[in-house]
Amino acid sequence: MPWREQLIQQHQNRVAAKVWRKRQASQAAVGRELRINGKTYLNFCSNDYLGLANHPALADAAIETIRERGTGAAASHLICGHQDIHQALENELAAFVGAEKAVTFSTGYMANLAVPQTFLEKGDLVVQDRLNHASLIDAGRFCEVNLKRYRHLDFAHARTILVKSNANKKLLTTDGVFSMDGDQAPLHELTEVCRHTKSLLLIDDAHGFGVLGKTGAGSLEQHGIGVGGGVLMLGTLGKAAGSFGAFIAGDAVYIDSLIQHARSYIYTTALPPSIASATRAAIKIIQTEPDRREKLNANITYFRQAVDELHLKTLDSKTAIQPILLGDSETALQATELLRQQGLWITAIRPPTVPEGTARLRITISCEHHQNDIDQLITALRSDAMRKLSETIQ
Ligand SMILES: Cc1ncc(COP(=O)(O)O)c(C=O)c1O
Numbered sequence: 001m002p003w004r005e006q007l008i009q010q011h012q013n014r015v016a017a018k019v020w021r022k023r024q025a026s027q028a029a030v031g032r033e034l035r036i037n038g039k040t041y042l043n044f045c046s047n048d049y050l051g052l053a054n055h056p057a058l059a060d061a062a063i064e065t066i067r068e069r070g071t072g073a074a075a076s077h078l079i080c081g082h083q084d085i086h087q088a089l090e091n092e093l094a095a096f097v098g099a100e101k102a103v104t105f106s107t108g109y110m111a112n113l114a115v116p117q118t119f120l121e122k123g124d125l126v127v128q129d130r131l132n133h134a135s136l137i138d139a140g141r142f143c144e145v146n147l148k149r150y151r152h153l154d155f156a157h158a159r160t161i162l163v164k165s166n167a168n169k170k171l172l173t174t175d176g177v178f179s180m181d182g183d184q185a186p187l188h189e190l191t192e193v194c195r196h197t198k199s200l201l202l203i204d205d206a207h208g209f210g211v212l213g214k215t216g217a218g219s220l221e222q223h224g225i226g227v228g229g230g231v232l233m234l235g236t237l238g239k240a241a242g243s244f245g246a247f248i249a250g251d252a253v254y255i256d257s258l259i260q261h262a263r264s265y266i267y268t269t270a271l272p273p274s275i276a277s278a279t280r281a282a283i284k285i286i287q288t289e290p291d292r293r294e295k296l297n298a299n300i301t302y303f304r305q306a307v308d309e310l311h312l313k314t315l316d317s318k319t320a321i322q323p324i325l326l327g328d329s330e331t332a333l334q335a336t337e338l339l340r341q342q343g344l345w346i347t348a349i350r351p352p353t354v355p356e357g358t359a360r361l362r363i364t365i366s367c368e369h370h371q372n373d374i375d376q377l378i379t380a381l382r383s384d385a386m387r388k389l390s391e392t393i394q
Helices: 003-016 056-069 077-081 084-097 108-119 134-141 155-164 187-197 219-223 252-261 273-288 290-308 329-341 371-381 384-391
Strands: 033-036 039-043 101-105 125-129 146-150 170-175 200-204 231-236 246-250 321-327 359-364
Touching: 039 371, 056 273, 084 101, 084 231, 084 246, 084 273, 101 108, 101 252, 108 134, 108 170, 108 200, 108 231, 108 246, 108 252, 125 134, 125 155, 134 146, 134 170, 134 200, 146 155, 155 170, 155 187, 170 187, 187 200, 187 219, 246 252, 273 290, 290 321, 290 371, 321 329, 321 384, 329 359, 329 371, 329 384
Parallel strands: 125 146, 125 170, 170 200, 200 231
Antiparallel strands: 033 039, 101 246, 231 246, 321 359
């Protein structure tokens, strides 16, 4: 079949399976509210957990740097794109998470790609939680290593796979907070498994950095586990930090290897310095305004208590990611539409982003939400129409 017809056929199949994705262009800053097609909605699906994406301090820092340095880094880090602003950011990130060194990447996706490619060779093994983020899974797929997946959160299964393997080098990777489920990896147990099997451990803390731990340094801080030795931490900067990009932190010898060998670091333009400046401003706020985390946690508790009384199919999440499972894609789309009619924006998450039969509303809570906003969401979730939709999965 010629290309064009094949693609049209694929599109039709997607539409029929209710998994065709439509982008919606928002017409204002993304925050507690969203403006789409001229209408304002309460936004319950962004990753702006601390309300920093539209914070004036980040905008001012970015604008000041643009005036001084222009818009682009103009080269990769190893040519002439690395500026003192990137360096300062990396130093501050390392100090924040308690690591010897950190390196920034243009995106979390690229940072994840870097790790197996840098540290493993053909025939080595990468072991992953079954529900890891797509970028971790792709990182394992895109290089010539063996990729094995263990049952979600099942560290004993991970241990069995690692013990059985006679690969030269082994890497275990896991989300710290699972991006679509909101639950958390058993970090103590996984650290122990990796120590026992001499495996390197990479924690992708995209959804923990900024919000978890006493100071907001993330899941590892929350668990009292240091970054270093055989433990690498990845944080993304486009979620709680409200900016863009990502970093990997760990012992200098590992970070230096990434700088030398990671293709997704070497062969790409450095982050715009203005973005690095905005991130530095965000880190300062995260470190000096713990009340943002407190407000976020209060909002999560408030939502959780209210939603638990509705008998919807929620997951055991204590984080800002609060899914409601609906089953098939069509039901999830109907739920999204129902909520939109009530002024609430929550995009349906469907396969292949989540496993078949687990399409869902991925509700995210921010410190910017008012109690009234959460009340409005709960009222909408309590409606008869919503209850009928959720019954299909129970
Ligand atoms: C767990 C996880 N890791 C990595 C990423 C990728 O980060 P980025 O958006 O910076 O590419 C995301 C989300 O996008 C994520 O949820």
